[in-house]
Amino acid sequence: MMKHVTVIGGGVLGTQIGLMGAYTGHQVTFWLRSESSIGRTQPKLERYKKMMIDELERSKQLIGNPLAAAYFPKGLIPDPANITVAKIDASIETARQRFEEQIEITLDLAEAVKEADIVIEAMSEDPAQKKQIYERLKAVMPAKTILCTNSSTLLPSQFAEATGRPEKYLSMHFANQIWRFNTAEIMKHEKTDEAVFNTVIQFAEELNMVPIPIYKEQPGYVLNSLLVPYLSAAQQLWAVGIADPEKIDQTWKIGTGAPKGPFEIIDVVGLETVYNIAKRQPQAETEGTIPNQITKLLKEKIEKGETGIHAGKGFYTYE
Template identity: 45%
Template sequence: MNYKNITIAGSGVLGYQIAFQSAFHGFHVTVYDITDENLERAKAKFDIMSEAFKIDLQATQQQIDKTRQNLTYTSNLAEAVKNADLLIEAVPENPTIKIDFYKKLAKVAPEKTVFATNSSTLLPSQFAEATGRPSKFIALHFANTIWIHNTAEIMGHPKTDPNVFEDVVAFAKAIGMLALPLHKEQPGYILNSLLVPLLSAATSLLVSEVADPETIDKTWMKATGAPLGPFGILDVVGITTAYNIDKIAAEKTKDALKIKTVKYLKDNYIDKNKLGVSTGEGFYTYPNPAYKEADFLK
C-alpha cells in the first residue's frame, strides 16, 4: 500500500471524521464538498475534533497542528482528486445521489485513484459500473466517533481486484482502525446488519405508541449494560440517515408501519431540523442529554 494522498468526498457526519483521522495519521487529505459553506462548517467541526483528540487520545498540540497542515479544502471535484491515491465517498445515503457523483468523478479522477464508498447499507455492486473502474472500487465503512469506535469494515464486490482489497485493509490499519474484512457482499456489512434491526425495532415501538424513547432506551441500557439506547444511538448517527434507510425500505416493501415511521420522522424531526447531536436536538437535547444524567436508570 503506497497511498499518500487521500480525498474525502462529503464533509458530513462521518466524512469530516474520516478526513481528520487520516490527516492525524500523516496522510495528505483533501476535503471535498459541493459548497464552500459546507467546507467552512467542516473546519468548525475540526475545532471540536481537535479538543476531542486531546482528551480521548491525549494528542499533543503539535500533533493537532500537524494534522491541520495535512488538510486542504476545495469545492472543485477535479481539483480535489487530481493527486488522489484513494477517494473515500461519504455523500448522502441515496443511490441516485451516489450514482450521479460517481459518474462525475469518473470523468475527472486519475487512472490510479481507488474509489471507496462509506455507504452504511448499500452494496458496492450497485455503483461499480457507474465508477468506470469496477476493479478499483470497494466499500470502506466506519463507525461513528471513529477515533474511539475505530472499526473499518472492508467489503469488495465480485469485480474488486484482490490487491485493491488488501491495500484498503492496509490503509485502514495505517489510520488506526481495527480492520474488519468481509468475504462477500452483505447489505449493512456486519455492524449495521446487527444495528439497523435494533434501531428499526425501537422506532416501530415508538410509532406504534408502545412506549416513549426514554423508556425504550432505559430498557435496553439497563438490561444489556449498553452505554446508549437505540434513540441515543439514532441521535449520534443522525436521524436523517435513519430516515433515508426507512424511506428506501418503505418504498421497496410498501409496509404500512414503515410508511408510518417515515412520515413520523419527517413530521416530528426532519422538518423541524431536529436531526440529533449535529443540530443540538433530536430525541434528546444536547450537549446534556437525559441519558447522561446520574439517575436516568433509577
C-alpha cells in the same frame, strides 16, 4: 503506506475523514464543487479540528484511571495503555501542524486526484450525483488509484461499471465522530480485486481505524444490520404496549452493561430516519398489524416535533 488521499466532498463525514487522514500523516486533498462549497466546508473543518484537539486534551484526565480504557478516543490515541501527558501534547502539536500543512482544498478535479493513491467519495446519497462524479473521475484519475465510496445506504455493485475500474472500486464506510467511533466497514462487491480489498483494509489501519472486512455486499453493512432488527424489536414492545420505553432501555442497560438503550439510540439516530425504515416493512400499511402501529406512533411523535435529541425531545427530553 498510502501517501496521497483525496476526499471528494466536504460534508460531515468527508471533512472528518480528511482530518483523520492528515492527523495520521497522509497528504490530503479535498475536492469541492464550488466556491460556496468551500464556504460551507471551512467552518466544518475548523469545528472538527477543535473537537479532535479538545478530545486529546480531555484524555489527559483519563491517564492512570484503571477504568478509563474504554473512554479514550481510539482514532486519536490508538494505544491508551502506554499513553502519557507528554505523548498527548506531542500528538496535539502534530495535529496542529498537519492540519495546517497537509491539507489542501481545490475546485479542480484533475488537480485533486493527479497524485492520489486513494480517492474517497463522500458525496450525498444521490445515485445520479455519484454516477456523474464517477464519470468525471474516470477521465482524470491515474490508473493505479483506488476509489472508495463512503455510502452507507447504496451498494458498490450499483456503480462499479460507471467508475470504469470495478476491480479498484469498493465501499469504505466511516461513522460520525470518526476519532472515537473508529470503525471502517470495508465492503467489496463481486468484481473488487482481492489485493485492492486488502490494501484498503491496511489503509484503514493507517488511519487508526478498526477495519471491518465485509466479504459480500450487505445493505446496512454490519452495524445497521444489527441495529435495525434490535431497534425494531424495541419499537414492537412499545407499540404493543408491553412496556414503557424508559423501562425497556433500563432493562437493556442493566442486563448487558450497554451505555444506551434502544430508545436512547433512536433519539440519537432521529425519529424520522427510524420512521423511514419502519415504513418499508411489508405490513407497514396494513391496519391492525404491529408494523402499522409502529409507523402510526412514530408519525404522531414526529408531527409533535419530537424527533430526537437534536429537537430537544424524542422519547426523552433534553436540555
